[in-house]
Amino acid sequence: MSEQRKTTISVIKADIGSIAGHHKVHPDTMLAASRVLAEAKRKGIIKSFYVTHVGDDLQLIMTHFKGVNSPEIHELAWNAFKEATKVAKELGLYAAGQDLLSDAFSGNIRGLGPGVAEMEFVERPAEPIIVFMADKTEPGAFNLPLYKIFADPFNTAGLVIDPRMHDGFAFEVLDVYEGRRVILKAPEELYDLLALIGTPGRYVIKRVFRKKDNEIAAVVSSERLNLIAGKYIGKDDPVMIVRAQSGFPAMGEILEPFSFPHLVAGWMRGSHHGPLMPVGLKDAKCTRFDGPPRVVALGFQVHNGELVGPTDLFDDVAFDETRRLAQQIADYLRRHGPFMPHRLGPEEMEYTTLPQVLERLKDRFEAAEEELGYKPIIRKSEELSGKQ
Ligand code: 13P
Ligand code: 13P
Numbered sequence: 001m002s003e004q005r006k007t008t009i010s011v012i013k014a015d016i017g018s019i020a021g022h023h024k025v026h027p028d029t030m031l032a033a034s035r036v037l038a039e040a041k042r043k044g045i046i047k048s049f050y051v052t053h054v055g056d057d058l059q060l061i062m063t064h065f066k067g068v069n070s071p072e073i074h075e076l077a078w079n080a081f082k083e084a085t086k087v088a089k090e091l092g093l094y095a096a097g098q099d100l101l102s103d104a105f106s107g108n109i110r111g112l113g114p115g116v117a118e119m120e121f122v123e124r125p126a127e128p129i130i131v132f133m134a135d136k137t138e139p140g141a142f143n144l145p146l147y148k149i150f151a152d153p154f155n156t157a158g159l160v161i162d163p164r165m166h167d168g169f170a171f172e173v174l175d176v177y178e179g180r181r182v183i184l185k186a187p188e189e190l191y192d193l194l195a196l197i198g199t200p201g202r203y204v205i206k207r208v209f210r211k212k213d214n215e216i217a218a219v220v221s222s223e224r225l226n227l228i229a230g231k232y233i234g235k236d237d238p239v240m241i242v243r244a245q246s247g248f249p250a251m252g253e254i255l256e257p258f259s260f261p262h263l264v265a266g267w268m269r270g271s272h273h274g275p276l277m278p279v280g281l282k283d284a285k286c287t288r289f290d291g292p293p294r295v296v297a298l299g300f301q302v303h304n305g306e307l308v309g310p311t312d313l314f315d316d317v318a319f320d321e322t323r324r325l326a327q328q329i330a331d332y333l334r335r336h337g338p339f340m341p342h343r344l345g346p347e348e349m350e351y352t353t354l355p356q357v358l359e360r361l362k363d364r365f366e367a368a369e370e371e372l373g374y375k376p377i378i379r380k381s382e383e384l385s386g387k388q
């Protein structure tokens with residue numbers, strides 16, 4: 001293998017159906033997907049793979065030498081999901097085929113439903129990576145941890161004391177509503193960066209680069225299914241790949257932000273906020289109020305294009321207190337029932353009866369300007385319908 005040969009990591013995920021609600025992937029669907037990937041490995045299309053799940057999302061982690069956005073690799077993932085969907089339909093699983101928005105593959109899996117995070121690089125002598133996979137949330141859920149990992153010296157000591165990281169990192173931020181992107185540099189543009197990524201439903205960190213040499217450091221899946229399909233069909237449960245060590249943040253600096261179970265959107269019916277709970281694979285199932293939102297972190301070494309591992313990083317007592325705090329936050333939020341800010345705002349809700357309620361009540365609403373004492377600017381009811 002030539003020294004400069006680039007290895008590609010592709011993490012492609014889809015919800016193709018689950019057992020007993022949006023809870024957990026069925027092992028037979030994982031087997032079906034694994035068979036497709038094993039055959040592709042035998043044929044030399046991919047170098048190695050690992051199939052897993054978090055909650056109701058089926059995850060394909062693959063290495064190969066075909067670069068990002070390879071039609072061959074995307075088609076392979078599509079076929080794996082199709083085979084898994086067949087099994088899901090045979091078993092009568094819930095929401096079988098949920099994330100596959102199209103019947104036919106058209107050269108690139110992006111825009112068809114599955115979430116995609118891919119990066120390519122020339123391997124370092126030792127190449128540790130962490131693959132994060134979350135259920136019951138959205139791509140912007142990684143904004144806060146990514147900020148802490150790559151821009152906050154109170155989280156990442158290396159930003160201060162490692163000369164290879166001291167110049168900082170650049171963040172590629174997507175506006176998922178307008179389909180635009182901007183690159184912002186840390187530390188010099190921190191406040192502009194925060195002004196955007198503090199609205200994680202709209203501004204999503206897509207990639208992070210090391211400024212000194214533009215090396216890729218992290219990539220996130222940015223698909224927002226409801227924006228693709230124009231209607232509710234799941235909450236875009238995201239995946240992320242982060243490179244660790246030797247000029248990138250240490251493994252423990254990358255995991256550290258997840259010790260704070262920050263609030264994310266996407267719990268129950270994609271319409272509630274909840275704490276993001278870091279768990280090992282054995283707890284990667286969504287039960288309580290279909291959650292709380294969970295995230296798994298798998299560590300691998302990438303060596304000569306092969307995945308070595310994984311190690312299940314959140315399966316550790318060191319995150320017990322985080323999980324306990326997440327439970328307490330979950331209790332606290334749940335007591336709000338259908339009230340905001342537990343329930344998302346009307347413009348973000350994936351599920352809403354508000355238009356129907358407003359329609360039914362429209363003749364019963366009567367003028368109340370006298371009661372208000374002022375004439376408000378008239379707002380159309382659609383503005384509150386959640387479908388702007
Ligand atoms: P159903 O409407 O399919 O029962 O799903 C509700 C739900 O859990 C989706 O978020
Ligand atoms: P998924 O997006 O994981 O399918 O979950 C749907 C949901 O909102 C369940 O409450």
Ligand code: MG
Pocket residue numbers: 015018021022023056095098234
């Ligand atoms: Mg589901």
Ligand code: MG
Pocket residue numbers: 015022055056057135136237
């Ligand atoms: Mg899911």
